[in-house]
Amino acid sequence: MNLETISTQADQLWLVILSTLTNPNTYAQVSIVLFVYLLAFWLARKIRNAVGLTHYEPDSSAHPMRKLAYRVGYLVYPLIALITLKVIIETVHNAGFSTWLLDTALTIAVLLFYYSMIRVLVVNTIAAKLFKWVGLPILLLHLTGSLSTVIVALEDISLTLGNVNITAYGVVRVLIFGAVLFWLGRASNSFGKDIIRKQESIDIRTREVFSKLFEVAVFCIIALLLLNVMGINLTALAVFGGAVGVGLGLGLQSIASNFISGIIILLDRSLTVGDFVEMDDGSKGFVREFRMRYTVLETYDGKDILVPNEKFISNLMVNWTHKDPKQRYRVDFSVPYATDIRSMVEFIKVAVAEHPSVISGPDVPFEERPDCEIDSFGDSGVNMFVEFWMEGIDDGKNRVGGDLMLIIFETLRENGIEIPFPQREVRILNEETFSVKSSN
Template identity: 90%
Template sequence: MNLETVSIRAEELWQFAITGLTDTNTYVQVTIVILVYLLAFWLAGKIRNTVGLTHHEPDLSAHPMRKLAYRVGYLVYPLIALVVLKVIIETSANNGFPTWFLDTALTIAVLLFYYSMIRVLVVNPVAAKLFKWVGIPILLLHLIGSLGAVIMALEDISLTLGNVNITAYGVVRVLIFGAVLFWLGRASNSFGKDIIRKQESIDIRTREVFSKLFEVALFCIIALLLLNVMGINLTALAVFGGAVGVGLGLGLQSIASNFISGIIILLDRSLTVGDFVEMDDGSKGFVREFRMRYTVLETYDGKDILVPNEKFISNLIVNWTHKDPKQRYRVDFSVPYATDIRAMVELIKEAVAEHPSVISGMDVPFEERPDCEIDSFGDSGVNMFVEFWMEGIDDGKNRVGGDLMLIIFETLRENGIEIPFPQREVRILNDELLKGKTTT
């Protein structure tokens, strides 16, 4: 393109602008656009104030669909403007009315609607920047009819490696669609799992199964779409699939075993989120999350233990809260042989029953009330123990055993009962012999 061509093109644009400014139809179209946006603003306000889902902002604990509906409410205004402009343009074109300014307004409306979707629906800041700085130029080129020329220019830039032809357009397409599919997979996974876990009518174990199956199915679909974008023939993956099957049987059997074990755990309901379990190696904690390869156990000191799922299938575990959150514990102590055991037992039971975490009261079954009994006869005193039931685990913030030991100690001291300690008596059997040696 030489300087003369540029000058001619600039002159044509100038004449077009002068003609448009002096044409009455231009001002009519401008007025129509203004009225359309005013109408869209008024209708959007009415809709948002009428529909409860879009009028009141939900709290953090609200259902994910409720939060999504509230955010989508912000798209009503640009969507109404876009639809009304499109209807007016089609009607005007069929009646022979000029629509060049309306077409320009429609292009801007589409870009504004796309920008509003990014602002409302895309929470991740990196993904939002990608959609803005990459998506908006692509959309603009498509709207003005120049995207095809850009694609042809990128296809002309190519590199041949053997039988494979790599073009710049193919690389750009894979990068853009790959990033979009990756973000869409992560966002859909989080949103879908939140919806499944909010279904209170389904028990928590079934919800975990559905959320895991949803995650696997979603990423399989994303992987297939990405392969299709890359231009890979899916039928050619049959041989590769057989090789992957052999790899699963040899090198990846541990990963496959952990994944299948996680599904079995959720289906047979042997574990659920919130259970307190103890492994055969001594590690214990609350089940906080089921993942594809491992289960997260949270200890009382704030650490997370990542336990492979197959350990719950092949090893012995103790589930303290599987059937009932109530647990029975005992506290041991000793009293002197001179103690009135029957009276002391009643004092200890009454003192232990006053603890707020101990299950007690006349409405509680007799076998679940605090009980104090003799354990054995020791060298220095009578060995006693107190059995009690409580909700939850006796550890961490819910440390009841330590409180009860202090209560027992104070109760014994208030009633003049001492805790016995080892003592030894030395008796001299031959006093005369000892006196004779002392005199000498």
């Protein structure tokens, strides 16, 4: 290409730009685009202010559908602009006028609407970047009509392995749709489980069952869609499905056992979220979450114990809060033999009953009120104990036992009672011999 050709093309481009700028139709289309976006902004503002779900921002404890409705409110503006532009373009095109500028504005509106959807609906940072840097170029190629050319070019890049033909387009399609389906599965699973767990009219065990079944259903649907995208014939899988099923049954029997055990636990109501359990191996904690394979126990020091579900079925388990959250505990202490036990017992009961976590009062049954009794006669004093009932577990955040030991110690000291400690009496049988050896 020589200088004369470049000069000619530049002159032609300038003539096109000049004719475009001097054409009244261009300014009419610019005016239409500005009017459409101003109208869309005004209508979107009116709609968001009129609808309570999109006007008031929900708090963190709101229903998931309420949060989704508020976020969707941000899509009203680009959606109205997109629909209005499309209607005007069809009208102007049918009237026989040029719509090249309106078509460009429509393409930009579609891209902006797609970007707004990513910003509003996609919370995960990695997924948002994937949709932006991969989805936007693909959408732009589709809107400009160049996507088919790119697909043909990718299909020409192929590799044959036996009877299998692998193309670059097939690999790219599987990667893109696989990533989208994986994100869609995780997002829909989390969103669906949040909705199920917000149903206060259903008891918590039934909600956990529905949540687990929903998780399995989403996993199966995503797996089937991914197989379809990969071009695998699902009918052919049925031929060797029986053999594969037997192999999986033998190799994954532990996983299957844990999954079935989790369903049984939820159905027989032996365990629920919030229960405090103690396993036969000594591990204990609060049940925080049921998963397909394991149950999460949270200890008092913030650690999560992942217990396989089948252990709750086959091993011994103590559920401290299965039927009644009230528990009885005991605090031991000693007093000297010279103590007036009868009077001491009464003021210890009163002191213990004043703790806010201890169940006490005239309306409480007698057997559940704080009680102080003699346990045994020790070497240094009388061994006493205090029994009390409380709501929940005496550990972690509720250190009631430690508080009561301090209360008992302070109460005894206020009443002039010393807690005895082991004492030994040493007697010297031959004092004269001891004195001579000491002087030497």
